[in-house]
Amino acid sequence: MTDRVFLLADCNNFYVSCERVFNPDLENRPVAVLSNNDGCIVARSNEVKALGIPMGAPVFKYKSLLEKHGVVILSSNYELYGDMSGRVMEVLSSFTDNIEYYSIDEAFLDITDLNISDYSTLAREMRDRIRLWTGIPVSIGVAVTKTLAKAANELAKKTTEFGGVLSLINLGDAALDVLMDRVDVSDVWGIGRQYTKLLRNYGINTALDFKTAPSAFVKQHMTVAGQRTQMELRGVSCISLETEFKMKKGIISSRSFGRAITELSDLEEAVSSYVTTACQKLRSEGAVAKKVCVYIRTNNFRRNDSQYNAFASKELLGYSSHTSDFIGPALSVLRKVYRKGYRYYKAGVYISKIRACTGFVPLSLFEPSGSKKSVVSSIVDKINDRYRADTVFFASCGISRDWTGKSERKSQKFTTSWDDLLSVY
DNA sequence: TCTGGGGTCCTAGGACCC
DNA sequence: TCTGGGGTCCTAGGACCC
Numbered sequence: 148m149t150d151r152v153f154l155l156a157d158c159n160n161f162y163v164s165c166e167r168v169f170n171p172d173l174e175n176r177p178v179a180v181l182s183n184n185d186g187c188i189v190a191r192s193n194e195v196k197a198l199g200i201p202m203g204a205p206v207f208k209y210k211s212l213l214e215k216h217g218v219v220i221l222s223s224n225y226e227l228y229g230d231m232s233g234r235v236m237e238v239l240s241s242f243t244d245n246i247e248y249y250s251i252d253e254a255f256l257d258i259t260d261l262n263i264s265d266y267s268t269l270a271r272e273m274r275d276r277i278r279l280w281t282g283i284p285v286s287i288g289v290a291v292t293k294t295l296a297k298a299a300n301e302l303a304k305k306t307t308e309f310g311g312v313l314s315l316i317n318l319g320d321a322a323l324d325v326l327m328d329r330v331d332v333s334d335v336w337g338i339g340r341q342y343t344k345l346l347r348n349y350g351i352n353t354a355l356d357f358k359t360a361p362s363a364f365v366k367q368h369m370t371v372a373g374q375r376t377q378m379e380l381r382g383v384s385c386i387s388l389e390t391e392f393k394m395k396k397g398i399i400s401s402r403s404f405g406r407a408i409t410e411l412s413d414l415e416e417a418v419s420s421y422v423t424t425a426c427q428k429l430r431s432e433g434a435v436a437k438k439v440c441v442y443i444r445t446n447n448f449r450r451n452d453s454q455y456n457a458f459a460s461k462e463l464l465g466y467s468s469h470t471s472d473f474i475g476p477a478l479s480v481l482r483k484v485y486r487k488g489y490r491y492y493k494a495g496v497y498i499s500k501i502r503a504c505t506g507f508v509p510l511s512l513f514e515p516s517g518s519k520k521s522v523v524s525s526i527v528d529k530i531n532d533r534y535r536a537d538t539v540f541f542a543s544c545g546i547s548r549d550w551t552g553k554s555e556r557k558s559q560k561f562t563t564s565w566d567d568l569l570s571v572y
Numbered sequence: 573t574c575t576g577g578g579g580t581c582c583t584a585g586g587a588c589c590c
Numbered sequence: 591t592c593t594g595g596g597g598t599c600c601t602a603g604g605a606c607c608c
């Protein structure tokens with residue numbers, strides 16, 4: 148088999164870049180985007196990265212530094228980012244159908260069959276077109292494996308010398324090793340915090356070190372997943388392109404609260420709301436499920452608070468995707484694990500045992516035939532899609548919901564709401 | 573005061589079966 | 591005295607990803 152050619156396109160500082168498209172004042176200024184509940188910094192412009200503020204930093208810890216440098220801080224706006232992601236992916240998919248939508252801001256393309264000789268030129272064209280058509284800057288890496296394409300992308304992004312685009316195709320072993328020696332081992336795809344620590348203890352600090360480490364050592368400490376990463380760095384493709392839609396194995400909906408919760412009734416509202424979100428997602432996947440797990444926890448960071456983490460699950464009698472079928476079991480699980488006297492800061496719902504809804508699905512023995520639930524669910528989904536997300540909801544979700552998280556500096560839904568359309572004077 | 577959310581894969585070990 | 595062997599399935603926990 149001949150080598151494949153993989154291309155990885157990765158948006159630069161994606162959330163920040165989305166904000167800049169609709170607010171040009173943010174260009175050349177330090178900008179940070181926060182996580183849900185305005186808690187952590189999850190996206191940083193290059194200016195913010197240069198200040199040494201790490202990914203995931205709690206915003207309160209860096210308050211004075213952020214203020215001192217006039218960093219613009221925004222709440223996250225997932226509706227905007229999701230829509231912008233779709234636009235970027237659409238441009239990418241105009242180059243080939245062999246595309247894997249890997250995350251909100253990244254895609255792998257298999258461009259072997261495009262039969263071109265100059266991959267750098269193609270990559271530059273891609274990058275320029277995405278910038279022009281969507282306003283989003285991307286970096287691109289090209290190589291014979293996905294892991295190498297990731298590494299190439301890493302180099303393209305971190306230095307200016309490649310102009311945001313780097314192809315490792317036909318490079319020659321020596322030249323490739325020189326480049327791999329410049330990639331920190333922690334930046335290799337598949338090597339996270341724990342493995343980085345372990346590898347550094349053995350003097351393995353770069354992608355090149357890892358590539359040339361004894362494979363038995365890698366197998367012993369990092370199982371087959373580590374071996375795969377190593378093979379990929381050596382140019383042997385082990386991770387194929389996933390172009391098919393894959394049914395999710397579980398759906399999570401969880402949030403930390405805007406304030407500590409002590410009452411069961413508030414937790415019931417939160418859990419009902421999370422079940423609603425998860426079931427909506429389940430239906431949008433065209434799937435059904437029959438297990439629901441609920442967890443609640445206190446704030447681990449508050450060492451002086453007494454701590455309590457609990458989770459429990461329940462199986463439904465049959466498969467379903469209707470919110471009404473999940474709320475009851477979820478609440479009964481919640482009541483079972485709830486203990487009075489703790490300050491809860493987060494709850495979550497996990498729906499599993501998922502399968503496709505098409506074809507024969509064994510429903511509960513006790514489900515009356517011709518149930519109207521499907522009609523109700525689909526109408527509710529349509530209304531909530533057409534108007535606001537919460538136009539119609541179950542009463543158990545609560546009305547005032549004063550426990551919801553903070554989102555104090557959120558930009559408009561520039562691309563998905565007529566009311567939020569940008570005005571230009 | 574203030575610390576995100578949503579996923580995947582792999583392995584070990586226990587339950588269970590014949 | 592002496593207590594098998596081999597297989598599957600499930601789950602929890604730990605690693606990883608963005």
